[in-house]
Amino acid sequence: MFKNINQFTIALATASVVVVGVAGSANASPSAPANPAVTRAALDPALVAGRGASVSFLEQEAEKAATNGTVIGPDRTAYTLPAEASGRSAVKLLPGQYVEFTLPQAANAITVRYSLPDAPNGGGITAPLDVSVNGKNRKTMTLTSQFAWLYNQYPFANDPNADLLHPDWWVTECACVPAFTTPAPVFAKPFRPTHFYDEQRLLLGKTYKAGDRVRLTAPAGSNAAWTVIDLLDSELVGLPYVNLVAANVLLFGADPTGQRESSDAIDRAIAFAKRWHLEVYIPPGTYQVNRHIVVDNVTVKGAGNWYTIIKGKQVTLPAPLPDKSIHTGVGFYGKYVADGGSSNVHLSGFTIEGDVRERIDDDQVNGIGGAMSDSTIDGLYIHHTKVGLWFDGPMNNVKVTNSIIADQIGDGLNFHGGVTNSLVANNFVRNTGDDGLAMWAQPVTNSNNTFDHNTVQTPVLANGIALYGGSDLTVSSNLVADPIREGSGLHVGSRFGAEPFGGTILLKDNTTVRAGTFELNWNIGLGAIWLYALDRNIDANTQVVGNHFLDNTYNAIMLVSDWPVKDLVSISNVHFKDVRVDGTGTSVVSARVAGSASFENVDARNVGAVGINNCGSFNWPATGSEFSLTDLGGNDGGGTTGPWFGSWQLPNTITCNDRPPIVVPPAPSPW
Structure with missing residues (x-):
């Protein structure tokens, strides 16, 4: 596409860069009011000071927030909603009910951890969740349980009505091996439901101050019989990272709307960047990628993981690969060792959003894979x-x-x-x-x-x-x-x-x-x-x-x-x-x-x-x-x-x- 580096630089300088900015500075940190209950792993942060990750968000447990819903838990019994919640407790909302969090510091983005019911025959449902701040500026999130709800024995099933996957395995519920038991035990279905929760992120569109109230409401007309809210993470996201002297994937045909596949365009940007010793830059947007992007001796940077989204569908392969994979999907992979391995790979500042809904151990549908020596993520x-x-x-x-x-x-x-x-x-x-x-x-x-x-x-x-x-x-x-x-x-x-x-x-x-x-x-x-x-x-x-x-x-x-x-x-x-x-x-x-x-x-x-x-x-x-x-x-x-x-x-x-x-x-x- 470009015959020399000067031609590329001129084109890049005149290319339009999509920037989805939000107001506010990532360094602003007004004093928080005394009342919001901020936790780390559902504990007083003082109990875990100096341990764990230092993150850009603050965690608030739903069971400590204002609500007209029902607090569930605490309970550590497997296969129950409270047991899989942070702190082993959460809030269950019926349609029309809410939970309301008071922001402990300025924020323009939230992450909601939640659970919805599964569909009767598996596969999940979607349902709305209304988000408002101080009773205004309502936005609606579309929650889903399509990536949750596994059942049965390892490696699990998506079908709540499935029979035992391994009737010849020991099962503690009957203290027996069912296939060798007469009469065979009858197990209640769904058997061993698990993996109930998911999370979703939302940019609020403006910066709100400490003390503002974020209300999450299950709308009165929701098709979900209930919505469980586990916690809210709030943070102040800074402006997108921009690199004007880089192999910008837009110039190689990538589609930031996500409507067209961008894998080949990203490959072309990587090849060009390696040739001219440049970084690859992926501006704000959602890019559809339905296969592995193979990386070696290259730097790939997004605008930040709130802005640059690499999102793919799981694709069924026409025939199993030698590694027994039957699907592929979005991922950044180093070359395998048998192919020489990769080195000097540097990946930063973007989201990898997959589409994996079942556990198939042989499938290579990981976010990052392969071998990468002398590399950073x-x-x-x-x-x-x-x-x-x-x-x-x-x-x-x-x-x-x-x-x-x-x-x-x-x-x-x-x-x-x-x-x-x-x-x-x-x-x-x-x-x-x-x-x-x-x-x-x-x-x-x-x-x-x-x-x-x-x-x-x-x-x-x-x-x-x-x-x-x-x-x-x-x-x-x-x-x-x-x-x-x-x-x-x-x-x-x-x-x-x-x-x-x-x-x-x-x-x-x-x-x-x-x-x-x-x-x-x-x-x-x-x-x-x-x-x-x-x-x-x-x-x-x-x-x-x-x-x-x-x-x-x-x-x-x-x-x-x-x-x-x-x-x-x-x-x-x-x-x-x-x-x-x-x-x-x-x-x-x-x-x-x-x-x-x-x-x-x-x-x-x-x-x-x-x-x-x-x-x-x-x-x-x-x-x-x-x-x-x-x-x-x-x-x-x-x-x-x-x-x-x-x-x-x-x-x-x-x-x-x-x-x-x-x-x-x-x-x-x-x-």
Whole structure:
């Protein structure tokens, strides 16, 4: 299209750039009134100071706002609307009802986290939500449940009327394998409904001041029987980023209205930018992209993730690909390692809006994928893809920062197979269908990676942050809240064929809240931190230092193996130091494995059951439990049964209660 760089520059200078601006400065921060209840992970922000992501928005829980609707919860029972809400509580609106938030600071944009009913046969519905400020300037959002509502057994179904996907699997509801049970059990449908919530963003069109009232109303004529509002995030979005000396995708035929496909135009802009050593610039607009954009040795910048939207439809492929994908969709992918991998990729300032409504593990429909060494991803908003960012190594030195990953069917981010010397920092992850952040060392080990100062909220399945094998890994200063089922806040697991743990595994200065979920397969509660030996021993130097475990549904700390391997594997060389435990439904420590751990300056309060529930490997040897706890001093506090680590507690005393009763702890408070 352009024969030289001068011709390109002249054309760019005269091209019209679509700018969808809003009034206000991103630096303005008037004093907020005292009454709005601002929280972080539904907690007083002072309780989690210095931990988790520093974000541009302020969170307000609906149950703390003014409403004529009904507060639901708190409730942590799986398959219920309150259980999947932030803080395990929300507000249910019938048509004509409202919830009203008072802005704590100036804002021109909001994010609403909500739930709508599913359609009777699945597939979701749409329904309106009216937004007004101070009773004026009404806008209408069109909410949807088309990306929510999964059912049944893994990998789940979209059909609420489906029979069991795996009738030969153990099912705790009947404590049986249905296919081998006579008579066969009858299960209520829908079976195990989950993944109820979604979120939607809205630019308000002007800047409102602190103290202004944002009212969300389910209109009287709404077709939704109910609308649940979980929370409101409000923020002051600055003006769009503009780059006049860049490969502007508009000049290569991209359509900012989203009516025409822009994939080829973006490819042309990338090729031109690489040739002339320019950045690629994607101005404000919505761009339809229905396949992967392959990136290598290029910088792609949007105008900001509120302004530049890369949005795609899921496309059914005419035949499965070699990787078994049967769909494709919007995503920015590095080249796979088999094709040489990518490097020097820099992506920032845009949204990736996918169209993934079912979990198909083989599909490559992730927001970011492939291999990207010496690369950065910054300031993205990734929504409705399968996994936000799934990296397949080996690859080295990638940094993922300042991004938001929301409403995924699978993980938020996964370092898979040989990712080294990489950093994930200051990201916000909410409502994933699997682990929020994960490192999976399979089939090649991961090493020297760090997850630092991230916030992970409401992962519906599995863990907030999970490590599956690898060497010299750090998980530091993160905030993890409200995992829903079959997982923990923090997880260290030798499973899924992962390579062994090695070097030092450091989990430092993290906070979990309302963590430790119910494990369906075992019919027991897990810990806020969960170490699980399945494929092999866990014996690397594991340091758990400075962590705070708040309002634990069951145990704060769990170390466990599975019954078939209980005499084959162990967990050892684990060291807990300077830990605070504020509230447990059951114990501080639950040991269901052979091995050992040391404890130093672990302070606990509001402990619901015996401080140490030591079952070992369930062999009950006369010599005591196969798991030993070493008291290095300073282990203070306890609960209803006395000191959690009392002087009576010998190193391997058996104190086993397989399923202790749960005592609901009080809300966390300043230490």
